Amino acid sequence: MTSRVVATVAIAGVATYLIRWSFVAVAARTTTLPMWASRALRMIPPAMLAALVTPAVLRGPGGFDPWSYKTIAAALTGVLMWRTGRADVALVAGMALATVASIAS
Amino acid sequence: MLGDVDHRRAVRAGLVAVAPLMAGVIPFGLVFGATAADHGFGAWTVAAFSVGVFAGASQIAAVDLLAGHAPVWVAAGTAAVINLRMLLYSASLAPWWADEPPGRRAVAAYFLTDQAYAVSIARYPVAEAGEDRLAFYFGAGVGLWTMWQLTTQLGLALGATIPADVPIAFAIPLVFLVLAVPAVRDRATAVAAITAGTVAVAAAGLPANSGLLLAAVCGITAGVVAEMRAEHGTVGGAS
Numbered sequence: 407m408t409s410r411v412v413a414t415v416a417i418a419g420v421a422t423y424l425i426r427w428s429f430v431a432v433a434a435r436t437t438t439l440p441m442w443a444s445r446a447l448r449m450i451p452p453a454m455l456a457a458l459v460t461p462a463v464l465r466g467p468g469g470f471d472p473w474s475y476k477t478i479a480a481a482l483t484g485v486l487m488w489r490t491g492r493a494d495v496a497l498v499a500g501m502a503l504a505t506v507a508s509i510a511s
Numbered sequence: 512m513l514g515d516v517d518h519r520r521a522v523r524a525g526l527v528a529v530a531p532l533m534a535g536v537i538p539f540g541l542v543f544g545a546t547a548a549d550h551g552f553g554a555w556t557v558a559a560f561s562v563g564v565f566a567g568a569s570q571i572a573a574v575d576l577l578a579g580h581a582p583v584w585v586a587a588g589t590a591a592v593i594n595l596r597m598l599l600y601s602a603s604l605a606p607w608w609a610d611e612p613p614g615r616r617a618v619a620a621y622f623l624t625d626q627a628y629a630v631s632i633a634r635y636p637v638a639e640a641g642e643d644r645l646a647f648y649f650g651a652g653v654g655l656w657t658m659w660q661l662t663t664q665l666g667l668a669l670g671a672t673i674p675a676d677v678p679i680a681f682a683i684p685l686v687f688l689v690l691a692v693p694a695v696r697d698r699a700t701a702v703a704a705i706t707a708g709t710v711a712v713a714a715a716g717l718p719a720n721s722g723l724l725l726a727a728v729c730g731i732t733a734g735v736v737a738e739m740r741a742e743h744g745t746v747g748g749a750s
Contacts, residue, residue, distance in 0.1 A: 407577070408556075410577055410583050410586075411552070411556050411559060411560075411577065412559070413583045413587070414573055414577060414583050414586045414587045414590070415559045415560055415563035415564060416563070417583070417584070417587035417591075418563075418564050418569065418573060418586070418587040418590035418591055418594075419563035419564045419565075421587065421590070421591035421594070422564055422565075422566055422569065422590065422591060422594045422597070423620065423621060425591070425594055425595060425597045425598055425601065426597050426600070426601055426620040426621065426623040427601065427616075427617060427620035428598060428601045428602075429598070429601040429602040429604075429605040430601050430604060430605045430608060430616050430617075430619065430620045430623075431613070431616065431617070431620070432605065433605045433606070433608050433609045433611070433613075433616055434605070434606070434609055435606055435609040435610075439602065442735065444602075445734075445735045445738055445739070446731050446735055447598055447599040447602055448599060448700070448734075449699070449700065449703040449730065449731040449734035449735055449738075450595055450596045450598065450599055450727070450731060451596040451599065451690075451691075451694040452691065452694040452695050452700040452701075452703045452704040452707070452730070452734065453703045453704060453706070453707035453726070453727050453729075453730025453731045453734060454592070454593060454595060454596055454707070454727050454730075455596075455687050455688075455690050455691035455694055455704070456691055456703075456704035456705070456707045456708035456711070456726075456730065457707040457708060457710070457711035457723055457726035457727055457730065458568070458572070458593065458684065458687040458691075458711075458723070459684045459687045459688045459691060459708065460708035460709070460711050460712045461711050461712050461715040461722075462681075462683060462684035463684050463688075464712050465712065465715055470712065476681060476684075479681070479685070480684065480685060480688055483685050483688055483689065484688055484692060487688070487689050487692040487693075488692050491693070492534075493534065493535035493538065493689045494534045494535060494537070494538060496685075496689050497538045497682065497685055497686065497689055498538075500685045500688075501677075501678075501681070501682055501685065504678050504681050504685075505676070505677050505678065508676060508677070508678045508681075509676045
């Protein structure tokens with residue numbers, strides 16, 4: 407496993423650094439991107455993050471499983487984050503609900 | 512001498528600006544450390560990821576995949592895809608750093624995170640003329656980096672003590688959700704998120720985590736189209 411960790415860190419680390427460095431390396435005073443490119447860039451965070459949330463919440467060991475405690479806990483976290491902007495509060499509340507529900511089931 | 516004081520003041524301003532956001536970073540670090548502990552990884556693995564990759568969401572996904580016996584290229588590839596959002600941060604900060612020496616910029620790039628980006632891009636348009644932008648950014652970025660190393664190791668140490676009933680793994684999607692909420696600001700970004708979220712569930716069975724990339728591409732495309740449609744409408748367009 408150690409060699410797998412090293413290989414993963416190396417590849418992911420280099421790739422992530424290149425992403426971070428990409429435009430900064432060029433750093434012209436006015437980075438004029440074509441319109442479609444700047445639109446696409448702006449859509450990356452909401453798309454990526456949503457794609458990471460939904461399968462983990464709405465799926466279980468047996469496949470699509472939308473009616474689980476996970477959905478309710480995630481809804482609580484989402485609403486709290488939306489209303490208060492407090493990541494710590496939202497996370498603790500969601501995890502607390504999930505823990506209670508998980509122990510109860 | 513006056514220059515040194517200015518640099519230090521800028522560094523401190525960066526630290527002060529990012530301090531409130533640390534409350535959001537700490538749970539990430541603890542979750543990563545605890546996830547690593549849950550999968551039987553140790554301090555060296557945590558340190559390797561936290562230093563080598565230094566990006567919370569992708570670290571969590573990578574260790575999860577490695578523990579699930581995914582091939583290295585899937586774990587590393589997923590991590591890279593998750594970190595693609597930093598392209599936007601790089602593009603957005605680059606013009607502000609245009610006058611900085613390339614070596615300094617190359618070092619600064621390593622410290623780029625959601626939080627360092629957020630405080631810097633908020634500061635630069637309103638900073639005093641002559642304020643050292645990179646010093647401010649390093650104050651935030653290096654402060655975060657240090658906090659990250661500490662909290663990931665702390666998470667590892669605490670993780671072993673968390674009872675088995677607590678669904679630590681569920682913290683992972685919650686953490687992504689907490690990041691996603693502020694990313695959805697208008698109708699177009701909402702379209703992007705809903706599309707990507709839906710495709711991700713539908714395509715979850717695809718091999719090598721390609722469902723994730725497919726979902727991202729669909730979401731980005733849908734968001735771009737939605738935005739173009741909205742603008743076309745308001746320009747009162749006969750097409």
